[in-house]
Every structure is written in C-alpha cells, then in structure tokens.
Amino acid sequence: MASMRDIKRRKESIQSTSQITKAMKLVSTVRFQKAKTKAEEAKPYFDHMYEAVTSMLAKSEKLTHPYLQAGTSEKKAFIVITSNRGLAGGYNSNITKLITKGGYKKEDAVIYAVGRKGKETLDRMGYKIAKDYSEAINSPIYKDAQEIGAEVLRAFSENEVGEIYLVYTVFKNTVTHIPTIMKLLPVSSDSFEKEEQKENSDRLTLMNYEPEADEALGIIIPKYINSLIYGALMEALASENGARMQAMDSATNNAEEMISDLSLKYNRARQSSITQELTEIVAGASAID
Numbered sequence: 001m002a003s004m005r006d007i008k009r010r011k012e013s014i015q016s017t018s019q020i021t022k023a024m025k026l027v028s029t030v031r032f033q034k035a036k037t038k039a040e041e042a043k044p045y046f047d048h049m050y051e052a053v054t055s056m057l058a059k060s061e062k063l064t065h066p067y068l069q070a071g072t073s074e075k076k077a078f079i080v081i082t083s084n085r086g087l088a089g090g091y092n093s094n095i096t097k098l099i100t101k102g103g104y105k106k107e108d109a110v111i112y113a114v115g116r117k118g119k120e121t122l123d124r125m126g127y128k129i130a131k132d133y134s135e136a137i138n139s140p141i142y143k144d145a146q147e148i149g150a151e152v153l154r155a156f157s158e159n160e161v162g163e164i165y166l167v168y169t170v171f172k173n174t175v176t177h178i179p180t181i182m183k184l185l186p187v188s189s190d191s192f193e194k195e196e197q198k199e200n201s202d203r204l205t206l207m208n209y210e211p212e213a214d215e216a217l218g219i220i221i222p223k224y225i226n227s228l229i230y231g232a233l234m235e236a237l238a239s240e241n242g243a244r245m246q247a248m249d250s251a252t253n254n255a256e257e258m259i260s261d262l263s264l265k266y267n268r269a270r271q272s273s274i275t276q277e278l279t280e281i282v283a284g285a286s287a288i289d
Contacts, residue, residue, distance in 0.1 A: 004269045011262040018255035024087065025248035032174075032241035039171050039238040046231030053224045057187065059207040065217045070186050071162035077110045077130070077152050079184075079229065081168040081236040082118030084134055089250075091169065091243035092117040094179040098167055100125060102181065110161055112152060114233070130155070140237060145230035153222055156185050164225075168232040169239035175246065177239035182232075184225055 002010075057063070078099055082092045096118055099109060111127050113119035116134045123129050131151055136144035155161045164185040170178040209216045 002265070002269070004266060004273065007262055007266045007269060011259055011266065014255050014258050014262065018252055018259065021248045021251040021255060025245055025252060028241050028245040028248055032238065032245050035234070035238040035241050036171070036174075039234040042231055042234045046227060046234075049224055049227040053187075053220065056207055056220075060209075060213070063213060063217070065214055065221075066157065067185055067217060067221045068187050071156060071159045073159050073162040074108050075110050075161040076104060076108055077112060077155060077161040077164045078104075078181075079112045079148060079152065079164070079166045079168075079232075080114065080118045080122065081137065081166075081232055082113075082115030083236075083240045084116045084137060085244075086117060087247060088240055088244040089247040091177070091240055092121070095167055095169060096121045098179055098181045099127070110155070112148060114148070114236075136233065137237060137240075140230065140233035142226070142230050145226045145233060148229050149222060149226040152184075153225065166228060166232055168236045169243075171235040171238040171242070174242050177243055182228070184228060187221065 057068075080095060080099065082095050086092070092115070099111075099122065106125075106127055109127050110130045111119070111122050112131045112133065113122070113129055114133045115137045119129055119132055119134060131148075133144065133148055136148070152161070152164050156164055163183065166182045166184050168180060168182075170180045172178060
C-alpha cells in the first residue's frame with residue numbers, strides 16, 4: 001500500500017488538474033454557445049446555396065464548363081479543417097484519419113491546412129502542405145473562405161490539382177459531430193442527379209442562362225465553393241468547442257472519481273497508522289507492567 005504522503009501528493013495533484021479542466025470546460029461552454037449561434041445562423045445560407053446550385057445543374061443540359069470536368073492532374077487538394085488547440089478528444093484525429101486511412105495516395109495529396117493540429121499531424125506523416133490558413137479557424141469570417149476558395153480554384157484552373165475536397169466536422173448538436181469529406185471540384189453529377197430524382201414525377205424545365213452558361217457558371221460556382229467553405233468553417237468551430245467541452249467534462253468527472261477513491265485510500269491508510277500506533281502503545285505498556 002502507498003504511504004499516506006504519496007496518496008496525499010497524488011490527491012493534491014489531481015485536485016489541481018480538476019480545477020484546470022473545470023475552468024477549461026467553462027471557457028469552452030461560453031465559446032461553444034457563441035460558435036453554435038453563428039453556425040446556426042450561417043447554415044440556412046449554406047444549405048440553400050447548395051440546393052440552388054444542385055437544382056440549377058439538374059435542370060441544365062449537358063454542360064462542358066471546366067469546373068464540371070476533372071483535370072488531367074492526378075493531384076488531389078484537401079482543405080483540412082481542424083483546430084489550433086488540443087484537449088478536444090478525438091476531434092482532430094478523426095479528421096486526419098479521413099485522409100490517412102481513406103485510400104488516397106500520399107504522393108497525390110496536396111493539403112490546404114486550416115488548423116495547426118491537422119497541419120502538424122499530416123506534415124509529420126509526410127503529406128505536402130501547400131498553404132497554411134490556421135489563423136482562420138480562430139474566428140472565421142467570409143473573407144477567409146474567399147481567400148481559401150480563390151487559392152484552390154487557381155490551383156484547379158492551372159491544372160496543379162485535378163480534384164478538390166473539403167474535410168471538416170459537421171455539427172449536428174452538442175454531442176454529435178460527424179467527420180465528413182466532401183468533393184468540391186469538379187462538381188459531381190451525383191448531387192444534381194439526386195435532385196433530379198426528387199422531381200422525377202414532374203417534367204424538369206430546362207435552365208436558361210443569361211449571360212451564357214459558361215460565364216454564369218464562372219461567377220456562380222466560385223460563390224458556391226466559398227459558401228461551402230465558410231459553412232464548413234462555422235460548423236467546424238462549433239464542433240471543436242463542443243468536443244472540447246465534452247472532453248473537459250469527462251476529464252473533470254474522472255478526476256472527481258479518482259479523488260474520491262484516493263480519499264478512501266488515504267482514510268484507510270490513516271486508520272491503519274492509528275491502529276498500529278495504538279497497538280504499539282498497548283504493547284509497550286504491557287511490557288512495562
């Protein structure tokens with residue numbers, strides 16, 4: 001059995017850790033509420049933009065716009081959204097696993113990192129980091145999404161990459177966060193085929209473009225991409241703070257259980273020490289008599 005001094009030191013150490021996890025939980029709770037509100041405010045625009053573009057493409061004749069066709073490059077760009085801080089459970093590792101264990105070739109992956117944790121992990125594993133936008137996840141604004149979108153669109157247009165993917169965590173509610181990988185470019189026909197199937201009972205009216213389809217899509221699709229990136233940033237921030245809040249709550253509960261267990265062990269050790277001292281006193285008194 002450990003000595004009373006060792007048990008007391010261990011208990012004090014865990015109590016200090018518990019105070020830290022409680023404080024971090026409170027901070028994460030406040031940040032989570034703010035991030036959740038912003039994510040919920042951005043989600044309608046995010047969803048309606050997606051529905052509008054997929055519906056538009058579903059109602060269009062066969063188009064040959066560059067954004068709708070895969071490039072000849074084998075490279076794949078991944079916009080990876082993680083956090084700048086740890087202590088969030090499996091939040092960051094779940095995102096990086098979508099790439100490292102998703103069947104993608106390391107030599108063909110080009111990473112546009114949003115969040116230092118994902119960047120450091122993928123860099124350590126030998127993935128190419130093309131750009132680092134880690135500061136954007138601290139307090140995302142639409143301009144951040146525009147900068148990221150402009151860079152990946154440039155790489156796609158110049159055939160540096162043939163496909164673009166968005167890797168982030170979908171925010172459902174306080175306890176449910178879903179790691180997701182979404183294909184941004186070329187715009188997949190699967191999405192608007194689903195839209196067409198929803199309306200298969202009605203005859204689809206073909207979309208008329210003014211100006212020409214190529215020019216219109218050249219304006220609409222970048223806005224569509226930027227909207228998806230911005231929505232992903234907002235959902236990722238809410239998911240990060242929700243995950244950290246849960247992790248700190250679990251850590252605090254575990255610390256309290258350990259403190260309770262150590263208190264019991266300390267009391268037992270103290271009782272044993274007192275009993276031993278009494279036994280020694282009684283034995284000494286008997287020897288004198």
